[in-house]
Amino acid sequence: MNRFVNAVPDKCIGCRTCEIACAMAHPCSDEEIGPQNFQPRLIVERGGKITVPVLCRQCDDAACVKACPANAIIFTDDTVQVLQEKCLGCKTCVAACPYGAMNIVQVPAEPMPGNFVSHRMRAIAQKCDLCIHRAEGPACISVCPTKALHLVDRKLMASPRKRTEPAVQEPTAEMKR
Amino acid sequence: MKKVITVCPYCGSGCKINLLVENNKIVGAEGANGVTNEGELCLKGYYGWDFLNDTKLLTPRLKQPLIRRQKGGEFEAATWDEAIEFASSRLKAIKEKYGPDSIMLTGSSRGTGNESNYIAQKFARAVIGTNNIDCCARVCHAPSVSGLQVTLGNGAMSNSIGEIEDTQCILVFGYNAADSHPIVARRILKAREKGAKIIVCDPRYIETARIADLHLPLKNGSNMALVNAFANVLINEGLFKQEFVANYAEGFDEYKAMVAKYTPEYTAEITGLDPELVRQAMRMYAAAPTATILWGMGVTQWGQAVDVVKGLSSLATITGNLGRPNVGVGPVRGQNNVQGACDMGALPNTLPGYYKVSDAEARAKFAKAWGVASIPAENGIGITEVPHKIHEGKIKAYYIFGEDPLQTDPDLAMLRDEFEKLDLIIVQDIFMTKTAMTADVILPATSWGEHENVFTSADRGFQRCYKAVNAKGDVKDDWEIHSLMATAMGYPMKYSNTQEIWDELRGLCDLYTGATYEKMADLGYVQWPCPTEDHPGTPWLYEGHKFDTDSGRALLFAAEWRAPLEQVSEDYPLGLCTVREVGHYSCRSMTGNCTALQTLADEPGFVQIHPDDALKYGIKDQSLVWVSSRRGKVITRANFNDRVNAGAVYMTYQWWIGACNELTVDHVDPISKTPEYKFSAVKVEAIADQSWAESHVRVEYSKLKTSMRKAALA
Numbered sequence: 001m002n003r004f005v006n007a008v009p010d011k012c013i014g015c016r017t018c019e020i021a022c023a024m025a026h027p028c029s030d031e032e033i034g035p036q037n038f039q040p041r042l043i044v045e046r047g048g049k050i051t052v053p054v055l056c057r058q059c060d061d062a063a064c065v066k067a068c069p070a071n072a073i074i075f076t077d078d079t080v081q082v083l084q085e086k087c088l089g090c091k092t093c094v095a096a097c098p099y100g101a102m103n104i105v106q107v108p109a110e111p112m113p114g115n116f117v118s119h120r121m122r123a124i125a126q127k128c129d130l131c132i133h134r135a136e137g138p139a140c141i142s143v144c145p146t147k148a149l150h151l152v153d154r155k156l157m158a159s160p161r162k163r164t165e166p167a168v169q170e171p172t173a174e175m176k177r
Numbered sequence: 178m179k180k181v182i183t184v185c186p187y188c189g190s191g192c193k194i195n196l197l198v199e200n201n202k203i204v205g206a207e208g209a210n211g212v213t214n215e216g217e218l219c220l221k222g223y224y225g226w227d228f229l230n231d232t233k234l235l236t237p238r239l240k241q242p243l244i245r246r247q248k249g250g251e252f253e254a255a256t257w258d259e260a261i262e263f264a265s266s267r268l269k270a271i272k273e274k275y276g277p278d279s280i281m282l283t284g285s286s287r288g289t290g291n292e293s294n295y296i297a298q299k300f301a302r303a304v305i306g307t308n309n310i311d312c313c314a315r316v317c318h319a320p321s322v323s324g325l326q327v328t329l330g331n332g333a334m335s336n337s338i339g340e341i342e343d344t345q346c347i348l349v350f351g352y353n354a355a356d357s358h359p360i361v362a363r364r365i366l367k368a369r370e371k372g373a374k375i376i377v378c379d380p381r382y383i384e385t386a387r388i389a390d391l392h393l394p395l396k397n398g399s400n401m402a403l404v405n406a407f408a409n410v411l412i413n414e415g416l417f418k419q420e421f422v423a424n425y426a427e428g429f430d431e432y433k434a435m436v437a438k439y440t441p442e443y444t445a446e447i448t449g450l451d452p453e454l455v456r457q458a459m460r461m462y463a464a465a466p467t468a469t470i471l472w473g474m475g476v477t478q479w480g481q482a483v484d485v486v487k488g489l490s491s492l493a494t495i496t497g498n499l500g501r502p503n504v505g506v507g508p509v510r511g512q513n514n515v516q517g518a519c520d521m522g523a524l525p526n527t528l529p530g531y532y533k534v535s536d537a538e539a540r541a542k543f544a545k546a547w548g549v550a551s552i553p554a555e556n557g558i559g560i561t562e563v564p565h566k567i568h569e570g571k572i573k574a575y576y577i578f579g580e581d582p583l584q585t586d587p588d589l590a591m592l593r594d595e596f597e598k599l600d601l602i603i604v605q606d607i608f609m610t611k612t613a614m615t616a617d618v619i620l621p622a623t624s625w626g627e628h629e630n631v632f633t634s635a636d637r638g639f640q641r642c643y644k645a646v647n648a649k650g651d652v653k654d655d656w657e658i659h660s661l662m663a664t665a666m667g668y669p670m671k672y673s674n675t676q677e678i679w680d681e682l683r684g685l686c687d688l689y690t691g692a693t694y695e696k697m698a699d700l701g702y703v704q705w706p707c708p709t710e711d712h713p714g715t716p717w718l719y720e721g722h723k724f725d726t727d728s729g730r731a732l733l734f735a736a737e738w739r740a741p742l743e744q745v746s747e748d749y750p751l752g753l754c755t756v757r758e759v760g761h762y763s764c765r766s767m768t769g770n771c772t773a774l775q776t777l778a779d780e781p782g783f784v785q786i787h788p789d790d791a792l793k794y795g796i797k798d799q800s801l802v803w804v805s806s807r808r809g810k811v812i813t814r815a816n817f818n819d820r821v822n823a824g825a826v827y828m829t830y831q832w833w834i835g836a837c838n839e840l841t842v843d844h845v846d847p848i849s850k851t852p853e854y855k856f857s858a859v860k861v862e863a864i865a866d867q868s869w870a871e872s873h874v875r876v877e878y879s880k881l882k883t884s885m886r887k888a889a890l891a
Contacts, residue, residue, distance in 0.1 A: 013355035013362045013384045015759050017220040020773045024224070038776040048819035051384060145217040146363045 002058035003078050003153035005042075005128065005138050011148035014051040016044050018140035018149060025131055025139035028107045039105045041128045042140060053140065053149065056080065056101035056128035064127075067096035072125070078154060079130050089123030102127045181645040182209055182699055184632045186288040186625040187221040187762045189510035190214065190338065190360040191634025193700055194222055196626065196645045203229055203626065203645060212702040213338045213634060219359035220760050220777070221768065228608075228770035229626050229646065235769035235882065236609040237889040239621035240650025252619070252891040257651065257661070264618045265665035267601045268305075271574045277306035277553070281563055281572050284312035284523025285579025285655070286515035287763065288607075289622070290630025290642065292678040293655035294514075294521035295529055296670075297578055300659045301557075303547040304668040308525050308534050308557030309572075312518035313580055313763075315559045319849040320477040321508030322519060324486030328494070328732045329718075330725025332531075333516060335493075335505035336469065336717040337636045337704065342367035344503045346374040346465030348458075350489060351400065351475015355384035356759045358509055358635075365471075374465060376458045378403060379475060380754075381827070382820040391458050395448045397752050397825050398856050401481050401738040402447040404488035405439035406455050407462075408735060411495055412436065414456070416463035421497035425722040425730055432491060432733035439738075447738060463496050467503040474511065478755075478854040480742050482846040487734035494731040500719035510635040512763060517633035520689070520705070521682070525557030530686025546685055549668075559850040561586065564595040564843070574601040578655065579622070581610040581764035585830065587841035587852040588808050605658055608766040609889035611833070622655045623648040629675050631697065637704045637715070639689070641697040741856035742844040749806060749858035751790065751826050755837050758782070758829040765831035780878045781835035783816035784861060785827040791817055795863045801870035803862045804828070809839030812874060815861070826861060830854075834878050 019040040024033060031037050042055035058080045065073045065080060072086035073093060082093075094102045102125055109122035130151075131138045141149045156162055180195040193211025197204050203226050208216040231238045242260030243252040255263070271279055282301045284294040294312070301310040314322060322332030329335065341347065341364035354362035365385055369375055375389040386392040395403050411417045412433055422429050441452030448455075462468050470493055476485050490506050498504040510516045522529035532539035540552045558566055560582065566572040575596075586592055596602065596615050604616035607624045627648040631639050653661075656678060663670035672678050676694050683689045691707040692714070704714040724731045745752055760777045761768045768774045784804050786796065796802055798817040803810055804826070813828065813835030821827055828837035842857045864870045 010388060011366055013359055013366070015219050015355060015359040015362075016777060017218075017223060017359070020220050020224050020777060023776075024773060033772045033776065035776050035779075038773070046820070049382070049387060051387065143218070143223055145219050145359050146366050 001078065001154050001157055002060050002075070002080060003130065003151060004058040005055055005130065005141060005149055006152045007053045007055070008148050009050050009052040011146045012044070012051045012053065013146055014044055014046055015145065017143050017145060018042060018053050019044055021139040021143040025134060028105060039103070039126060041103065041126055054099065054101065057099055058130065063096040063098060064093035064102055067092045077132065079132060081129055081132065082125050082127060084124050087124045089125065091125075093125050178204070181643050183626065183642040183645060184211075184513070184634070184640045185218070185222045185225070186513050186767065187225055188358045189513055189516060189635035190358045191632065191636070191638055191640055192218055192222050192360055193640065194218060196226060198645050201646050203227070209700065211640070211700055212638065213636070214360050217360060217363060221762060221774065224773040225762070225768055225771050226626065227772055228767045229624060231649065232770050232772060233886065234772065234775050236766060236885045238608060238650065239606060239613070239619060239889055240652060242621060242651070243619040243891055245617050252888050254891055257653070260618055260620060261661045261665050264603050264620065265662050267617070268574055268576070268603070268662070269666050271600055272305060275573050278309060278557070279571060279573040280305050280307055280309060280576065281558065281566070281574070282310045282576040283560060283578050283580050284310060284518040284521065286312045286314060286512040286518040287579050288513065288625030288767070289579050289655045290514065290628070290632060290675070291517040291521050292630055292675040292682070293659070294518045294523045295678060295682045296656040296659045298522045298529065299547060300663050302528070302543070302552050303549045304663045304666055306553060308553050308555065310523055310557060311525050311560045312515065312523040313512060313560070313585065314515050314519050314524065315561055315850060316585060316852055316854070317474060317511045317515060318477055318508050319559070319851045320482035320486050320846055321472070323849045324483045325490055325506065325508070328487050328490040328726070328734055329499070329506070331718055332519065334507045334509065334636045335499060335719060336503065336507065338364060338634070340503045340717065341365060341469060341471070341507070342371060344368055344373060344467045344469040346376070346462055346468040348376045348378070348462050348468065348470045349385050350378045350470060350472045352471050352473030352509060353379070353381070353383045353385070353475070353757065354471070354509070356757045357473055357511060359759065361509055374461050376461060380822045380825060391454065391461065393450055393454055393458060394822060395450055397754055398479070398741040399444075399448040399738070400476060400479065400485045401488060401736060402439060402444040403450065403455070404485055404492065405436045405735050405738065406441045406444040406448070407459050407492055408432070408436040408488065408495070409439045410441060410456050410459040411463055411492065414460070416459060417495040418497035421722075422495055425724070426494050426733055427728060427730040428733040432735050435735040435737070462492070468496065468498045469503070469505055469507055471507040471509055473509055475855065477508070477851055479856070480844050480846055480853040481736070481739045482851055483848040484734070484736035488736070490731070491733045491735065494733060499731065500722040502717055505717065514632045516635055516637065517631070520633050525559055528552075529682055530688045543685060546681070561845050561850045561852055564592050567595040567598050573599065574603070575599055576603040576605070577612055578605045581612045581766060583611040583615065584764040584833070584836065585838065587838055587854060588843040589836065589838045590809050591843060605655060608770065609885045610764060610766050614885060614888060620658050621650065621652040622658060623652050628654050631675070631679060639692045639697055639703045639705065641694065641701065742853060743842050743856060743858040745824070745858045749860050751859050751861060752824060753804070753806065753837065753840055753857045753859040754825055754827050755830045755841060755854045756827045758831060761829070761831045763831065769831070780832055781813045781874050782829055782832040784813045785816045785818040785821045786861060787821050787823040788817045788819065789823045790826070791815060794861055796861060797863070800867060801864050801874065803864060804840060804859055805862070806840035806842070806857050806859045808842070811835055811837065811839050812870060826859065833881055834874055
């Protein structure tokens with residue numbers, strides 16, 4: 001089973017610390033962080049009654065993987081990853097994702113044979129990569145001041161008690177409403 | 178890489194941070210295990226330090242003294258000798274010609290620290306000879322200070338931030354912790370997880386309302402009516418603690434008589450609340466073995482604010498929720514050191530340690546220590562009175578230290594007009610600001626991170642900040658600048674470090690005597706009162722139910738409800754309420770120069786509007802709109818928001834283009850003189866040509882940035 005970052009709405013206060021941590025962990029270029037180089041892969045959504053970060057679920061039966069015509073989205077190391085060098089920027093994955101977790105961003109690019117490049121910019125698909133390049137794990141989890149984000153992995157899911165316990169827990173204020 | 182312990186320079190939560198420093202440059206920040214934050218930080222703590230690297234995103238750091246030799250002229254760079262001579266000789270001339278009370282000064286509730294505020298007020302009182310010194314507590318929690326000093330004896334939180342999670346009921350009144358103090362919001366969440374009941378009184382469906390047991394969406398401007406109705410229910414349903422009232426309180430009969438008519442049915446029309454909901458709230462609050470009231474600007478930024486604070490204090494008193502752990506009253510201070518600036522006497526009516534200026538014995542003690550014949554006995558004026566006193570010709574000079582009133586005070590057009598009439602404006606700051614642009618002389622200071630100091634967090638906790646990096650440029654510590662000014666004006670003042678200043682202060686104030694630098698070392702936390710060196714400090718006040726009032730009893734108080742000054746009309750049909758942006762702080766001079774924070778939220782900001790109102794006025798979500806009041810007109814972006822109530826709109830106050838203080842009304846609480854930022858009648862209009870509007874915002878923003886950059890780098 002793929003691991004994923006789960007967010008608990010009851011604990012989220014909408015402070016967006018995770019958004020910045022995510023953007024800082026994923027600079028799109030070597031330039032300093034700035035409007036052109038600030039692409040968080042999770043977005044704190046505020047609905048009428050719910051506030052929660054929305055990000056990739058790392059689906060085991062991932063629609064984006066199936067949809068990608070360039071085979072640029074793959075399963076690896078219990079995650080779903082976008083191979084940026086293969087991405088065409090065609091947005092098929094954006095249409096396929098049921099969570100809205102896939103985003104198309106423009107990054108600076110040098111003209112290269114075989115790439116769709118214009119104005120030295122290139123469109124690529126981006127989503128939560130679980131900070132796979134980061135030894136400490138997902139940056140968003142580590143900064144959340146209310147511990148609203150946590151990693152759900154094979155080990156946690158394999159523990160029947162942890163998985164099923166919530167079914168008999170007292171409903172939270174949010175659920176009661 | 179070394180780690181340097183500091184305290185976050187933004188809100189009053191008092192979070193301890195480890196700054197990561199390499200080669201005299203900060204490269205990161207991590208949460209340190211401070212008493213209030215327990216290792217956690219919010220976005221401002223993690224990403225709010227790179228302004229120290231002079232990013233020049235918004236405005237450049239001030240790196241040299243600047244003088245404007247003629248009104249309307251250009252700034253020119255000056256040496257410190259020239260700048261001090263220029264400022265001090267003019268200040269001296271004004272003092273001689275018009276008297277000491279023609280000079281107004283500010284303390285700074287921001288990154289500068291307690292020691293420099295002590296020196297600033299000493300400069301005002303001993304050197305200038307006036308009590309005309311104030312800080313931005315005036316525009317935020319001054320009503321809490323005024324109100325609680327009368328009812329309980331101390332103007333601060335009665336209990337600690339950490340105790341919030343162990344209280345069994347939290348009454349949140351006009352306080353959006355998630356945006357103002359994320360690290361306090363965390364405690365509210367933890368309390369909820371431990372089973373506490375949460376009651377939220379707020380017109381908006383704020384984040385805390387999501388986890389609340391009861392949400393009372395009262396009409397904007399009905400606070401006093403609701404607090405009176407709460408008291409009415411507690412008394413009429415016999416929910417209050419009779420024995421506690423008999424033993425420890427006074428004024429019950431008058432209190433009971435005043436709230437008698439404020440039944441939940443009577444107040445329903447004023448508050449818009451179902452009477453049953455009001456009753457349920459008080460049954461829940463009174464039933465809890467321990468209960469805490471938290472409030473913020475939703476209580477204090479009204480024309481009737483001190484009365485409401487006293488009313489909330491009375492609710493805690495009659496339910497016995499004072500004088501023990503995990504209960505109490507919590508005005509959670511907004512700016513990181515607004516509690517400290519008040520503690521240090523940067524207020525027109527109190528000396529350091531809250532001795533009243535009317536107290537002859539205290540005046541004599543301070544005069545002796547400071548080597549002056551006397552200290553003025555009359556209260557000085559508050560910063561919100563300044564424009565009127567300039568208008569009357571009574572204030573001629575304004576020495577503004579680490580504040581930006583031309584961004585943060587109400588009715589900016591009026592304030593700008595009055596500023597033009599001043600003979601002398603001295604600004605002492607770290608960044609070029611809108612206020613600094615009007616100065617005759619600018620004295621550049623070291624920033625938080627570049628000097629040592631003590632801050633006071635919202636729950637009276639003294640903590641030390643260590644110096645992380647050396648300042649770049651020809652800048653000086655704030656206390657040194659004031660010392661140079663004092664010396665130039667004929668009062669020799671010299672200190673070699675902040676500890677020397679701190680030791681002088683604690684030698685003069687019984688509340689702080691035991692708070693030594695040693696006790697505050699590293700992660701040390703000392704909450705006043707701390708009367709002796711072997712005293713550990715005081716996490717919660719009023720032990721043994723002894724209150725610090727003249728009688729030793731808690732005073733009960735209620736007042737008749739008064740409506741806000743401005744009424745909505747056909748022309749201005751919406752009530753504007755000014756609020757906070759979680760990623761920005763105060764006038765934005767610091768956070769606006771932090772890359773991540775500035776990228777997350779930039780001009781022209783938003784006006785939060787209910788979709789029903791937006792539809793009525795033909796406004797599209799995310800479109801640029803005009804918002805205007807009887808005083809001004811600004812452009813901002815519409816944010817459709819189901820969580821705000823129809824009939825009201827909400828804007829945050831740190832934007833230059835979407836500057837909501839161009840719209841706010843200059844109406845103040847009669848006692849605390851705090852502005853009614855929470856209610857100004859406005860209208861919102863669609864702009865047909867959106868591409869013009871987008872370009873207008875870009876051009877105007879760019880013009881402002883360019884002119885300020887040019888001025889700073891003169």
